[in-house]
Amino acid sequence: MINRARTDAELHFDGLIAQRRRKGRETYGRGLEHRDAYDWNQMALEEALDLAQYLAAENLRLRQRSIQVRDMIARVIRWPDDVMPQGVIEEEMRRQRNAMSDRVMQMQVGEP
Numbered sequence: 001m002i003n004r005a006r007t008d009a010e011l012h013f014d015g016l017i018a019q020r021r022r023k024g025r026e027t028y029g030r031g032l033e034h035r036d037a038y039d040w041n042q043m044a045l046e047e048a049l050d051l052a053q054y055l056a057a058e059n060l061r062l063r064q065r066s067i068q069v070r071d072m073i074a075r076v077i078r079w080p081d082d083v084m085p086q087g088v089i090e091e092e093m094r095r096q097r098n099a100m101s102d103r104v105m106q107m108q109v110g111e112p
Contacts, residue, residue, distance in 0.1 A: 069096065 006014075025031055034040075072092055 072096075 021031065076092075
């Protein structure tokens with residue numbers, strides 16, 4: 001028996017597609033028309049290249065963040081308990097959590 005219930009990921013994807021279609025209609029006053037004179041292959045290629053750039057930039061950002069977190073953990077682990085300043089770990093974790101929350105909020109509202 002096949003489970004035909006849509007997953008959360010599928011529902012999320014469908015919502016994103018619907019959002020893009022609405023934005024296209026608002027921008028151009030109508031939906032996508034295959035009979036337009038556009039070179040859809042060229043447009044798709046340009047969009048794919050843009051996507052690759054966006055992914056590379058985000059990948060670099062995440063790698064740098066990972067290195068920062070790794071270095072922070074390494075500093076914390078090297079400090080003996082009696083030498084570590086009070087609240088250092090908590091403050092750094094709070095700062096990292098706030099930075100990640102800010103990034104997630106930006107992604108949700110569509111900011112770069």
